[in-house]
Amino acid sequence: MNKRQQSAQNTRKKLIQAALKLLKEKGFKAINVEEITKEAGVAKGTFYIYFKRKEDIISEYSRYPFKEIADELKNKQDTNLIDRLTHYFYRFMECVEFHGINICREWIKDVIDPNNINNSQDGQKWVYDFEMLKEILENAVQNNELKKDTPIELLTHLIISQLYGMMTCWCMSDGKFEPLDWSDKFCKIQLNSILKEFLI
Amino acid sequence: MNKRQQSAQNTRKKLIQAALKLLKEKGFKAINVEEITKEAGVAKGTFYIYFKRKEDIISEYSRYPFKEIADELKNKQDTNLIDRLTHYFYRFMECVEFHGINICREWIKDVIDPNNINNSQDGQKWVYDFEMLKEILENAVQNNELKKDTPIELLTHLIISQLYGMMTCWCMSDGKFEPLDWSDKFCKIQLNSILKEFLI
DNA sequence: CAATATTATGACTAAAAGTCAATGACTTTT
DNA sequence: AAAAGTCATTGACTTTTAGTCATAATATTG
Numbered sequence: 001m002n003k004r005q006q007s008a009q010n011t012r013k014k015l016i017q018a019a020l021k022l023l024k025e026k027g028f029k030a031i032n033v034e035e036i037t038k039e040a041g042v043a044k045g046t047f048y049i050y051f052k053r054k055e056d057i058i059s060e061y062s063r064y065p066f067k068e069i070a071d072e073l074k075n076k077q078d079t080n081l082i083d084r085l086t087h088y089f090y091r092f093m094e095c096v097e098f099h100g101i102n103i104c105r106e107w108i109k110d111v112i113d114p115n116n117i118n119n120s121q122d123g124q125k126w127v128y129d130f131e132m133l134k135e136i137l138e139n140a141v142q143n144n145e146l147k148k149d150t151p152i153e154l155l156t157h158l159i160i161s162q163l164y165g166m167m168t169c170w171c172m173s174d175g176k177f178e179p180l181d182w183s184d185k186f187c188k189i190q191l192n193s194i195l196k197e198f199l200i
Numbered sequence: 201m202n203k204r205q206q207s208a209q210n211t212r213k214k215l216i217q218a219a220l221k222l223l224k225e226k227g228f229k230a231i232n233v234e235e236i237t238k239e240a241g242v243a244k245g246t247f248y249i250y251f252k253r254k255e256d257i258i259s260e261y262s263r264y265p266f267k268e269i270a271d272e273l274k275n276k277q278d279t280n281l282i283d284r285l286t287h288y289f290y291r292f293m294e295c296v297e298f299h300g301i302n303i304c305r306e307w308i309k310d311v312i313d314p315n316n317i318n319n320s321q322d323g324q325k326w327v328y329d330f331e332m333l334k335e336i337l338e339n340a341v342q343n344n345e346l347k348k349d350t351p352i353e354l355l356t357h358l359i360i361s362q363l364y365g366m367m368t369c370w371c372m373s374d375g376k377f378e379p380l381d382w383s384d385k386f387c388k389i390q391l392n393s394i395l396k397e398f399l400i
Numbered sequence: 401c402a403a404t405a406t407t408a409t410g411a412c413t414a415a416a417a418g419t420c421a422a423t424g425a426c427t428t429t430t
Numbered sequence: 431a432a433a434a435g436t437c438a439t440t441g442a443c444t445t446t447t448a449g450t451c452a453t454a455a456t457a458t459t460g
Contacts, residue, residue: 008438033418109309112308164364164368165363168368169360169364248449254448
């Protein structure tokens with residue numbers, strides 16, 4: 001990587017960090033592009049080199065950690081399906097808690113809105129979560145953890161809706177409960193209820 | 201009601217109808233206030249007589265139907281708890297389907313965002329759903345349908361998260377499944393799983 | 401019908417998103 | 431090592447749109 005590429009990467013990082021900081025403090029709507037660039041120590045126009053639209057910076061760091069968690073899950077084939085999914089739920093909530101409620105809000109807005117397709121991504125972001133979970137369930141069928149006639153697609157939707165339901169509910173209540181606590185108390189029960197008739 | 205009040209009410213209705221129509225077509229962000237007023241056949245300034253901010257028109261028709269469903273549920277004391285809640289879920293999904301995905305999206309954004317408190321409402325909108333469900337569960341404890349030590353608050357969160365999880369998931373997937381189908385297939389199972397250890 | 405009150409208007413302001421020609425630091429070519 | 435070429439960066443500029451407000455039109459009241 002030459003000096004130019006390094007500088008570009010650095011600027012991009014600075015922008016993301018600046019936006020992250022301001023977002024945690026104020027929320028997305030309350031900050032403008034000029035503030036972000038000022039915080040990052042670059043000119044306003046620079047923002048638009050890296051992001052087509054103001055919103056695109058959201059996808060950037062909201063997408064990344066979840067992708068990481070998903071990859072982590074794929075490589076963890078030692079435990080049973082329920083435990084693996086419980087672990088995924090826990091890590092998801094950990095991530096939610098780490099990023100905080102304002103970012104969580106923007107992330108929900110981002111994933112439900114088809115207009116917010118990030119320039120660096122080639123489709124809807126949700127597809128990644130969906131495909132990843134689907135793959136896990138498909139593998140479970142292969143490994144005889146789940147019955148052959150398991151309605152994979154349907155269960156995937158149901159499982160994802162647990163995660164997003166919790167997130168949405170958390171944001172609605174303005175952070176009235178602990179995501180991790182929630183994960184501890186309910187995820188296993190919910191997952192068992194969803195999967196029980198298909199588990200072998 | 202005199203001519204003035206009637207005219208005012210009419211203008212308000214026209215604005216809501218116009219916004220509704222455009223929203224279904226394009227989504228909230230893609231339309232501007234001038235478009236709404238043009239569609240309604242009034243001047244731009246008129247919008248701001250009825251709504252403090254552009255966003256406030258969303259709360260207007262997103263809040264109303266759910267309130268109605270909740271009231272309907274309260275008056276329906278003849279069936280058991282699970283059936284009553286199942287009915288609530290079904291009506292909720294009916295409403296979601298009726299309004300369509302773009303409005304559903306705006307509604308989610310609206311309820312998760314503390315900045316979007318409607319001028320005509322005196323608090324967070326979510327509180328209504330929450331209090332309403334909570335009341336139902338409390339009544340169930342009174343009527344010996346639920347155990348005395350039922351963690352009402354927690355269960356309320358959990359039940360609401362089912363509804364919003366489904367909605368969010370539906371919007372994410374850009375309407376890949378039928379909300380009513382979903383309600384038919386899973387609500388009862390989910391509700392039973394959530395409530396089973398507390399049912400008498 | 402004159403005085404008063406209310407609703408409606410649209411030109412205007414303010415703020416912020418997004419553009420782009422000019423710059424100069426870095427890279428490649430000769 | 432000098433010239434040519436590339437590309438990240440800049441910030442003044444344009445465009446868009448939310449939101450305001452003095453004025454006009456219309457209705458009510460006494």
